[in-house]
Amino acid sequence: MTTTPRQVVVTGLGATTPLGGDVASTWEGLLAGRSGARRLTEEWIEQLPVQIGAPLAAEPPLARVEARTLDRSQQMALVAAREAWADAGSPEVDQERLAACVASGIGGVITLLTQHDVLREKGARRVSPHVVPMLMPNGPASTVALEFKAKAGVHAPVSACASGSEAIALGLDIIRAGRADVVIAGGTEAAIAALPIAGFAQMQALSRRNDTPQTASRPFDKARDGFVLGEGAAILVLEAAEHAAARGARVYGALAGAGISSDAYHVAAPDPTGAGAARAVRAALRSASLEPTDIVHVNAHATSTPTGDLAEAVALRTALGNHIDEVAVTSTKSMTGHLLGAAGALEAVVSVLALRERIVPATRNLDALDDEIALDVVSIDNRKIGAGAALSNSFGFGGHDVCLAFTV
């Protein structure tokens, strides 16, 4: 049986990132080619081999009492969700037709670590009664659902650095399946802490350019040596097209499709053939009823790791064929660092804006394209793009491959 799926549109955007406390300042930062990376100054940083990161540009503007029962990842999700909801015009929606899909890759790790210190130093009686809701990976989704009284379901797909994209893909499925009319979807991550940095560093996943943080994240560049850990949140309001039309909502564009696959190759290393990633891209095209030739822009996962960027380049050529030579490829992470479970959501926001504004922000720090990477990576100057569709890739430890397709 073939049926035409419900069309899903994007009607609200929100973000808090290393470049700015909202979407406008983040977008402006991207167009200006700014880097959100800097040397970290926390006292625990001295013991670590990696001493750089990309923290939030603006601390979450929440009231003290509101903030004290929320993990930092939940605070950021709330800030981004409030912006997105207001941006969507604070839609009147039946609460039982409103769902929340907000993902995090790691969950409330800062709460986990600080409360473990409390347990060891002060004893069990002093452990916060809020600790479990603060550290559970579905905490940010729950925070957002409580704020907007979303009663059609609260979801938090966990797939490491693909989590934000998977949450958006799930939101698409939910609306297409008719289980909700509006979904608040996205990702959040607050993992700039000693243990996660030490762990990623042990995996050789992080850049060690401690003395030059702003040029450390250099996706597709010959001299890339790992990613820069960022933090932040990004949220999209997804809405059934007819629901948005009925209320006269401003529409940014359509979430035309999504593809999900898995590598089953290695827990952390990407499959060098890019086969799993290519299958996700092709699945996204099918889901969106698009051909490779419809694609004008790819917002690549491109974290700046030696193996990951190369595998993605291979995957894109496998999936799109020689049309990839006509596609403007960028890496948002060259400026924001890697927001892990929020990365896909932020890059979805950026992809939507790029299509709408017909311009893609140039990739920073691409001084010399890796000889093995045959992609048209936009660098130095932002580039105008024509009408068409954009893809946003996200891959995660665990072998997760997610690709989102947007059209305007």
Add this chain to the structure above:
Amino acid sequence: MSQDILAGLAVILEEVAGVDPADVTPEKTFIDDLDVDSLSMVEVVVAAEEKFSVKIPDDDVKSLKTVGDAVSYIQRAGVAA
């Protein structure tokens, strides 16, 4: 004495749950009147134990419905200690 405890509780409630100190009067119930949820109530109890150097066992917390209940409990527990 009880006025000091009342004032101390008001400080804790403001810190933990954002309750306006002016609202903290003996007849107010924590949950319904002051909007202190069950998790925040645990924080209030632990902070009160520390501030007033008393022990408030979890089983006794359930009986503390109003601010006045808590003031009386702390006063008695303080005397016993």
